Amino acid sequence: MIDFDKLDKTIHEKGRLSIMTMLATRTDWKFQELKDQLKMSDGNLITHLRSLQKAGYVSTKKELKGRKVTKYLLTRSGKKAFKEYLGLLELIVTQGSS
Amino acid sequence: MIDFDKLDKTIHEKGRLSIMTMLATRTDWKFQELKDQLKMSDGNLITHLRSLQKAGYVSTKKELKGRKVTKYLLTRSGKKAFKEYLGLLELIVTQGSS
DNA sequence: TGCATTAACTTTGTACTGCAAAGTTAATGC
DNA sequence: GCATTAACTTTGCAGTACAAAGTTAATGCA
Numbered sequence: 331m332i333d334f335d336k337l338d339k340t341i342h343e344k345g346r347l348s349i350m351t352m353l354a355t356r357t358d359w360k361f362q363e364l365k366d367q368l369k370m371s372d373g374n375l376i377t378h379l380r381s382l383q384k385a386g387y388v389s390t391k392k393e394l395k396g397r398k399v400t401k402y403l404l405t406r407s408g409k410k411a412f413k414e415y416l417g418l419l420e421l422i423v424t425q426g427s428s
Numbered sequence: 429m430i431d432f433d434k435l436d437k438t439i440h441e442k443g444r445l446s447i448m449t450m451l452a453t454r455t456d457w458k459f460q461e462l463k464d465q466l467k468m469s470d471g472n473l474i475t476h477l478r479s480l481q482k483a484g485y486v487s488t489k490k491e492l493k494g495r496k497v498t499k500y501l502l503t504r505s506g507k508k509a510f511k512e513y514l515g516l517l518e519l520i521v522t523q524g525s526s
Numbered sequence: 527t528g529c530a531t532t533a534a535c536t537t538t539g540t541a542c543t544g545c546a547a548a549g550t551t552a553a554t555g556c
Numbered sequence: 557g558c559a560t561t562a563a564c565t566t567t568g569c570a571g572t573a574c575a576a577a578g579t580t581a582a583t584g585c586a
Contacts, residue, residue: 331465334446344440345573347520348432354524361534367429374574376535381572398533398582416524419517422445426452426514443544459563472545474564496553496562 332421340385341415345370345378350387350404350412358391358403387411430519438483439513443468443476448485448502448510456489456501485509 341350348368352359359367365375379402382388387408391401404412439448446466450457457465463473477500480486485506489499502510 332446332449334442334466337442337445339442342440342442343573344432344435344437347435348430351430351432351520351524355526368432371575372534373536373576377573397584400534412524416521419521422449423514423517423521426449426510428453441544469546470563471547471565475544498563 332418332425336414337418338411338415340381340387341412343378345374346382349375349378349382349402350408350415353388353402353404354409354412358401361400361402364402382408385411430516430523434512435516436509436513438479438485439510441476443472444480447473447476447480447500448506448513451486451500451502452507452510456499459498459500462500480506483509 341347345368349364352364352367361372361375361379364370364379365372368375370378379388383390385408387405388402389405391403393399393401439445443466447462450462450465459470459473459477462468462477463470466473468476477486481488483506485503486500487503489501491497491499
């Protein structure tokens, strides 16, 4: 039996799951890019990003030159947590379609 | 880009996801069995089962003889919805680990 | 120099939902 | 008749997603 308690609640939410999935595909994403792709209000987006930062999964990189721009990226522990989360998803997929 | 809007909210919740996964592995489960396996309070369990029934994903089968026992099982549309949900999970796993 | 614009926030309010605990109902077995 | 058990219902709380509106600071242009 799969241990559903291990399912990371911070990641397992539609909004944050979509953010994590995007961050996993590229080294970094600008706030505006995330907003455009995910079609979230900026209030909602930043709140999710904050939760992920608070969990230590996401960090930021500010550009000093040019327009004010914030880039978001996965931390090492964010990558690890996401990998574990995906491991559980795989189990569910395997179990569920057997 | 994965369409996260398609992610079925009724299924994508820890409690109900665990129920659906269990129901997918066997033809039916008794209320007590689900409760024991998932370690939920019965109030919580029944609420999730009600949501799943309301969505048309789960139906019940009562035993007429012997002690009062209710069995829960996936409906055809429940199976279909779960299959689609798992399809999306697979996409996430593939995309996320690339 | 000043003004409009834009990015990246913060704050506020609402509506929903997971969850536990306690109470209810009906049937069984002693 | 009484205790026990399954399967609920009800209630209440706390947490959270989300939108909308307001804030701040920096840029680019007139």
